[in-house]
Amino acid sequence: MATKLAPHRQATPVALETRRVSFSYGEFRLQPMNFSVRRGELLTIIGPNASGKSTLLKLLAGLLTPEGGAVLLDSRPVGTLTRRERARRIAVVQQESSLLFPIRVLPFVLQGRHVHMRLLGFESARDVQIAREALIATRTAHLGERLMQELSGGEKQRVILARALAQQPELLLLDEPTLHLDIGFQVELLRLVRQLAREQEYAVVLVSHELNLAAEFSDTALLLHQGRMLRYGAPAEVFEQELLEQVFQTELDVFLHPETGRPRVLIRAVDTEEGGDGRETLES
């Protein structure tokens, strides 16, 4: 069952690559940057609010056109893909808009098959099979007959992920998938995403505000600040105390977890009088 979801893979290990990709709107400018993601690898983009994370993700998704440079998927500029090719190879999990009408979980996941169908198409038995496998892969098979509107936050995120998997993409992009989830669901979702990346060889890029989750589950991390890529590499290289303190403008403790060896970030207790410019926590 697990193998069926995986699309045909190309030989090159690097799935996604940017070449001096840049973008601007109004005053904001995303500076040219180079990075790459291999198959089975998970890259997390971190950075303060308005640092350009979601914009960068949209560029990777081909939903925005770069001002300069290019985003390459298997050495091919994403901009040259047709709309259908793009949706077959790149799946995006976004911060969800509300649904206008009630819809059940299985038909919702089947929307991921839309791009594989003809105009006016109805799902084939194979489409339903793929959707069911995506539900199993995200451990939501028991929810198939429920309405999306009655799911809990964690269930809903996994179903949205299932819809993305039903697209059978090579590249999986997630914009703050753990938003509004409690810590248990956050860990569960990211563990699931990493496991899928490994088993199905998806290249995964995710945007997250959860620094500790990013440090624990990513193969590489990318720190954005005011549209500039400040650092890019293994989490241990990116999670440097002074750098993070500067970027997030709050006092932090960064250390390596004694067991996993991965960085951890703690908020240092701050007196109200010495609280920098008033920002005391990472969240805002």
Place this chain on the structure above:
Amino acid sequence: MSAVFGSHPRVTLKRVLKVCGLLAAVLVVLGLVALTLGAASISTREVAAALWESLTGSPNTLSPEHRLILLEIRLPRILLAMIVGAALAVAGAGYQALLRNPLADPYVLGMSSGAALGAILSLALASQFVVATPVAASVGALLTIAAVYSLGRSGGELSPYTLLLAGIMTAYFLTAIMRFLLNFLSGRDLRGATFWLMGDLSNPAPLPLGWLALAVLVAVGVIYAVAGNLNLLLGGEPEAEALGVDVRRTKLAVYLAASFATGLAVSVSGAIGFVGLLVPHLVRLLFGTDYRLLVPATALGGAIALVAADTLARTVVAPTELPVGAVTALLGAPLFIYLLRRPRLGPPVPAQASPPEKATEDKGK
């Protein structure tokens, strides 16, 4: 009601054919019943004889007077009600997806008023061209929705409530202009204000019914062609875009087709309200929210609803008549208020209660 929402099977071609076959049968039966009803009492046997005669051409004992009533008055009116009902209902379903607003309806949002104004202008300026009226009405609807759409945006976002208010005020404004025009041009035959404001199916259509049906079929077909895209659009435009939908083209198609359908309907029957609101929501309750089933089922349901409403309009106070728009508003306005008062501007979403939690897990593995 929540149980109804939870229990619709997945949409397949077979299910679409089944549901549409059922609705088509209901429509035919209703049409036949409507033929027998009216101010003049005509027996079922005579109706059958008249239909048989018109199909085979063999003469029979029917009185000329009854033949005239059945074939020249009732039958065209019933067919007109079917065509107009289908057009308005599908336009409503289209606008609801396009504007992401369950309360969208050509009448409520002013598109019908825009179409009526266009039709009146064309009658005043170019009454010798029969085709000019539906075209001008479509353009009127098109311009109105463009205006309402841009007025309904606040800060780049389409706000459901601002949209509704913008639509209702636009409707008032256009109606006022219409009243002025009708006053100034009172010497001409522009049909009455009641016709345009409330809708009326008693005038024979100025266009051949076959043409009108074909034009409405084209509009419905265009919306049906993007039905799959509309399903995805209900979940938000960025999501639909990412799932491979050409959002711009889909919206443009619905925008044009729904406005064309509205224009056609209004040009022959005036502004009949709430069909576009009432019918799609009833169809959703009965058959679910998937547009691949909703569009054809709404077309047939709209035809059924308007034949029923018009039959009521011409029989309840016979020998006089009510405007058909009064009947649809009597049912539609309370539904609008009911929908408005639901949380999040939408149809009922059941609470955590009793989903059918049967053995759905991993079957066939």
